[in-house]
Amino acid sequence: MYSTLIQASTLQNLLADSTQHVILVDCRHDLANPSAGQAAYAEAHLPGARFAHLDTDLSAAKNGKNGRHPLPTRAVFAETLGRWGIDNDTQVIAYDAQGGMFAARLWWMLRWCGHRAVAVLDGGLPAWQAINGVLTSELSSITATTFMLQPELVELVVVEQVEANLTAPQPRLIVDARSPDRFRGENETLDPVGGHIPGAANRFFKDNLQTDGTFKPAEVLRTEWQAVLESRAPAQTIMQCGSGATACHNYLAMEVAGLGGAGLYAGSWSEWCSDASRPISRD
Incomplete structure (x- = not known):
């Protein structure tokens, strides 16, 4: 189980092991251009990765008093995880291209939902590219599942x-x-x-x-x-x-x-x- 950081070479080996239930989540974002992350994901991403948008998937609606990125409820986020095919036995790996600036948000939120098996790709997309990791523009089919909330770890x-x-x-x-x-x-x-x-x-x-x-x-x-x-x-x-x-x-x-x-x-x-x-x- 990886619960803080994972190195690009380790992730490459992990993905090659068909016995492992691993799901990648692309968290790229630009505060000045909120559509940039999804556009970059559509162009190329790690194989099988889902896309998490900071403003919608990782945040709730703003009301002018609750900040720019208010948290969704744990129950709502658990539904999002289930739609991504993440259950309580999934090893989740979050990555971005900003040194973990946005991937860490997903990491924390999963721990908030009681999930320990979540890590951030150390160095993100640039580290993956540095070892000639495969990228694709193809979208993988996703089988929805159920994520059961556990006691908060944070x-x-x-x-x-x-x-x-x-x-x-x-x-x-x-x-x-x-x-x-x-x-x-x-x-x-x-x-x-x-x-x-x-x-x-x-x-x-x-x-x-x-x-x-x-x-x-x-x-x-x-x-x-x-x-x-x-x-x-x-x-x-x-x-x-x-x-x-x-x-x-x-x-x-x-x-x-x-x-x-x-x-x-x-x-x-x-x-x-x-x-x-x-x-x-x-x-």
Whole structure:
């Protein structure tokens, strides 16, 4: 079972083993051009891969107050998994072409539904192409099945908990995955208000990656993340970002580093800043 990352060469061998029930999910996306991922998938994707659209398959409807990528209910997402042919015995491999930026969202959501056998292709599509992995434009037939929800393996934090955390005697550390300039409230192009949640620390999700787009070694991630956490246990932290996607990347990096147990505020900054009564910091 693969439950965090899988290397391209390992995936190649896994797919060659007909005894394994493996389903790939292509999570490519472009925040500035939401149709780009599906267009790229139609042009070429890993054999047999399903396509997951961040705005529809991995998100619920927006209402102006619940952020840019609100989570669907677990029940609705379980139905989506079943339509993709994913059941409780499936090894799921998620990939994108952005260093796991969007694949990590699917990884986290499956763990939220209680599924352990889900991993992100380390390095994504570029890593697959680097070993001359096969690509195709053909669509595979899908046999729908039933995915049965299991107890959650991750903690979902809601906005009321984050509000209460501001005045808690021993507050949990909020870790914001956005770029440093957006964290400071500068160059904000995705959300109507710039800044960050008071007391939050900043760990840009791209700092989890090496120059080739693969994750840094576990021991390096552990050292870097321990510097962010200082003396806190992972359970005393809450991952957050702009809309709940790249926060999952930080969550995955912590798991790779052996620092599992954080919470995830899925509504993130886009939900937080939708209510003018919530405080904002820009320092």
